[in-house]
Amino acid sequence: MSATCSVPVSAAPVVRRPAALSRRSGMVSLTIRLAFAGGMFLSHIVLARSLGVEAFGEYSLAVAWLQVLTVAGKLGLDNTSLRYVSEYVTRGELGKLRGFLFASIRATLLASLSVTALVVITVLAMWDRLGSNVAWCLILAGIMVPLVSIRQIQEASLRGVGRLLESQIGTAIWPLLLFLLTGITWHVRGTGITSPIAMTLHLTSLCVVSLLVHRFQNQISVYGNRTPARESCHTVWRNTALAFLFAEALIAMKGRACVALAGMVLDRPSVGLYGGMEKFADVSLLLSQSLGIVIAPQFASLYAAGRFAEMRKLMRQGQLLGLAFTLPVALAVGFLGEYIFVLLGPGFREGWPVLIALLTSACIASFSGPAAYVLQMTGYERTMLSITAAAAATNILFSLLLMGPYGILGLGFAQIVTSLVWTVGVRAALCWHPAWQSATADQQSELDEVNR
16 A cells, blocks of 8 residues: 555545434434344343353453454444545545545454454463353454454444445344344253353354345445545554554443453452443443434534534534433433343342442433544544543543442442543543634634624
8 A cells, every 4th residue: 555645536425414413314323223222121131131140240251352352353443434434425535435445344354353363362371260151252252353343344434425224224133133042042942041152142143244234335336337446545544543443442441441350350240240230321321322323424524524613513412412312311220220130130139339320420421422523533533542541541540449349339430430531531622622613713703793
């Protein structure tokens, strides 16, 4: 690849992205996320009941490591895709678009396969120390890394060209598949299942979804009848991807380090208990996450076009909708906790205080709105990197300090402090963004006119 950007190709934009959060796109995203929430709720219940607290802890530990390892497998190219695919579509730079899509998939494939090999070698060397169940779960998690990494890159590129439905359909389907496969396996066996079996079912559902997303990717052409030659901005893409990679690694530490820390310090039933509460608390953030999927590419397009007023409007819409969903859902989950524990089965009721702490953390984080997406999609990756590093360090520090005296409840307290640091950081950074600085300048000009 060349290290410099070539001259832009003159071409008409492939997709005209909406200027603000449209009702249709918002409803599509919300509907898919609700289906995802239902599938996750059902799959967590059947997994918790069929596995038990200790085996569910082994499963949760492996899934947490899968999420962390996927960050290394993607190399930050999913968020980079959201930014550059949206920009190139808006500007009609189809040669750069084609070059970026090719380079991102190739780099992700090589990186994720390397991660898989490293995981397998490490687990085999530590087999006796880990135990057979945890070892098999981690090997299966390593095998999933290329599947998840490639799928997320493809989904990001689909969102970048405005294909919202195709980019999210896999998100809604795989937890439903996991629920069905787990339920059928549990019924056929007649007894509880083991954590390696649960991870195998997880892998099977991901394989089906990955094939579906790959088919969507192949069916959609963004190049038109005349396919332009691939153009390269390798250095620019690499620098942006590295910033996103570091930021996402820190985000994983900020949000998922607790399960890994619990697995190293506490016993496996505690890991299962915390993992179960964490998954139910995450339900309250579903709309905020879905809004991010919808509007992140729009921020990149609006910023590239210099439409700052529409950026600010989109930010306000995202924040209000996120708050309107997160707060009531958190309250509902909190009040219905007694019924949730009945569904999960014996052994999970002790997690009630942890669930309340995690719901409180989710409510605090919701006040940041989509500010992080504004910074990520408009060239402020280093600012986001600093904020995320502070939040991740806060999470690890307070987790280690509070886990000893308070157990898994200390991890919940650590999440509350982490959400406070995150929310204050991104909101403060947004005040210095050019789109918001221009708003301040406009207001000052209007005030000067009135005074005259």
